[in-house]
Amino acid sequence: MASSFLASTLTRAAARRLAASTALPRQHARNTVRTLSTALLHSNARLARTALFPAITRPRPSMWVPSAGMKIKTTETASPETEGAAAAEEQANKKESPKRPEQAAEEDGDQGLDLFAQAAKNQKRRDAEAAAGSGGGGPAGTASPGAGEAAKLEDPVEAERQRKWKQAAEEEERKQMAKSGRNVAITMGLIGLGCFIYLGIPDNEEQQPKEGESYFARYHIRAWENLKNLRKTLSSPALEKLLPDALPPPYQRPLTLCIELSDALVHLEWDKSVGWRVATRPGVKQFLANLSRYYEVVIFTSSPGYLAEPVCQALDPHFFYAMYRLYRDHTTLVDGTYVKDLSQLNRDLSKTIILDTNKESFQLQPENGILLKPWLGDRSDRELKRLETFFEELYVFISVYGIQDVRPILNIVNTIDPEDAATAWAMYKQRAREDFAARQLADPSSTASSTSKSSWLSRLLGGGAASQQQQQPLNVIDQIEQLAREEHALADKDAENMKLQMVDMQKQQEEFIKKQMEENKKKGLKLWDYFNGAGAPQPPQQ
Structure with missing residues (x-):
């Protein structure tokens, strides 16, 4: 045990x-x-x-x-x-x-080395074997991926299989494209047929077909006419009369001036960070303020309303300068161009002027147009100041001499220089002075007589000044310039007086408010009394 x-x-x-x-x-x-x-x-x-x-x-x-x-x-x-x-x-x-490469590396390597050093050593060994295998001199039993792919590509059977597969894929793609094209064509054909059937439907007031005219021919004519009417409706302005009727004579300006907004008065730029940015042309407010005294100013732009309306609202919020505003919806589409048809303005074309940066915009009435250089942000631009002088003198010339049609004068200016109206007007005045001087030297009496009959002083002062003008001939161009300068000075004086009146009104308002506050303070009124209207001024007694 x-x-x-x-x-x-x-x-x-x-x-x-x-x-x-x-x-x-x-x-x-x-x-x-x-x-x-x-x-x-x-x-x-x-x-x-x-x-x-x-x-x-x-x-x-x-x-x-x-x-x-x-x-x-x-x-x-x-x-x-x-x-x-x-x-x-x-x-x-x-x-x-036989041993695997990983086992050989583990057995041959120093097991006491750091793990990261051992891993780096094994990676270097594998990279060397891969490089040797891709070069064709690698050891037996090792094959790199590159060598395997190259062997597959070099194999004629594999190459033929790849070629057939690619050819089949391309053929299938062509079949799919052709099928999609047929489907689109069939769909468009059905849509066109439906539109033709709809447009060719007879109206209630359809005329009887002519003798010998088939039903299909009449159907085709109706469809084509309706299609043209539809195109005309889509390309025409939304209103038949773009502007209301003119004001009565005491209040109506003698001339109507349509001005483009984009690149004529302002320049719009798109910025990803802030959106749309608007820069005003130098002198634009003075230009509009002075011309609004003599012209019925209308902002007529090809830009869409959602872009132009905020700009017009910031430029003229109370309609002091421009009485009306028209946008792209009021233009006519002609061959892909937005054209401004002046005949639909409800104004007399003989008293209408359009100022635009694009000549194609007034191609329907080229005799009424003046071309303006587009502005892209140059702060040294003075084009509006030069045109301001031209329009002032043109107004004086038409008003004093009673010219009924402005188009002949515009035609003269555009003939001299169609790109620069201010320069053309200066050249025209210089030619008129030279012509006047030549006629005065040839026949002083006839020149004096003709000058006195057509001078603005004879129209303003009556026949009594005619005999005086016969003795002292006047240069018509100089008189126009002098009167234009006087009108401009009068406009500046009125603007200054208006500014002083506004300052005086503001001071009176401030003094009245201060006086009212002192009176309410003496009465000892509280905030609740102000809410009840105790401190308000009393209405005048009847």
């Missing part, structure tokens, strides 16, 4: 020692020790060797265990005898099966 207990204790101790030295499971080590002891008792060396060596030469677990994508070295050690047996078995395994 004691001997069996002692044998069991020794067996368990030996098993624990064997398990600790060979990293075997404890139960397996215990079985091995029992077999070994039985063999020794029966003097069976073969059984002892069979029981002992498999345990010792069993492949040990790898000293590198995977953890989070890295291999961590374990701290277990083996006895010298166990390491020798394991080395012998590993040599036998090397001879039997």
